[in-house]
Amino acid sequence: MKAVNRSVFIWMLVILAYSIPCTTPTSTGCKGHYWKEIVISQGNLITTLKYIGKEYKVAFDLEINSYGSGWNQVVHFTTGGDGGKYGQRIPAVFTDGSEYIQIASAVNGIGNYYENVPIDPQVQEYHIEISQSLYYNKYWYNIAMNHVSVFTVENTDAQKFDNVEMWAGDPWYPALNGILRNVCVDI
DSSP, X not given: OOOOOHHXXXXXXXXXXXXXXXXXXXXXXXXXXXXXXEEOOTTOEEEEEEEEOSSEEXXXXXXXXXXXXXXXXXXXXXXXXXXXXXXXXXXXXXXXXXXXXXXXXEETTEEEEEEEEEOOTTOOEEEEEEEEEEETTEEEEEEEEXXXXXXXEEOTTOOOEEEEEEESSOSSSOBOEEEEEEEEEEO
């Protein structure tokens, strides 16, 4: 493969991150599972998906009613369990007070590969997209907040996970006081 200028490569990844339509069913045609609104509450199992493939996209609008102290759970996709094994966070989203949003997933053989994205405690609404896409025979894991890519890495251990539970407030952590809107899961 021909060498690519780093800035050109980053723009290609940004374009790739938005190449799978998902934001809302009316504007871009969410092709997977869609929920208009979900209230986050501890132990709120939404569904069990047959699988999450090597390529996927999870997108939603997060409205925070109030920030809690310590770890608060937002949404968690898991094959069962909190996060000790590969596939138990695919992905999982938390807040740590009003300091940052943590997004964790199974990446490069690490079951809790995470990125902490700083947030402004005055801001109550965020658009979050977590995706993994095949590009030039490599799987790229990407996190975008408010339509801006904030983290991208090649996932050398991309896998398909079967029987994936989707929680909007899992049973292991206190739930964030908030609402998910326009939730789209393309698998």
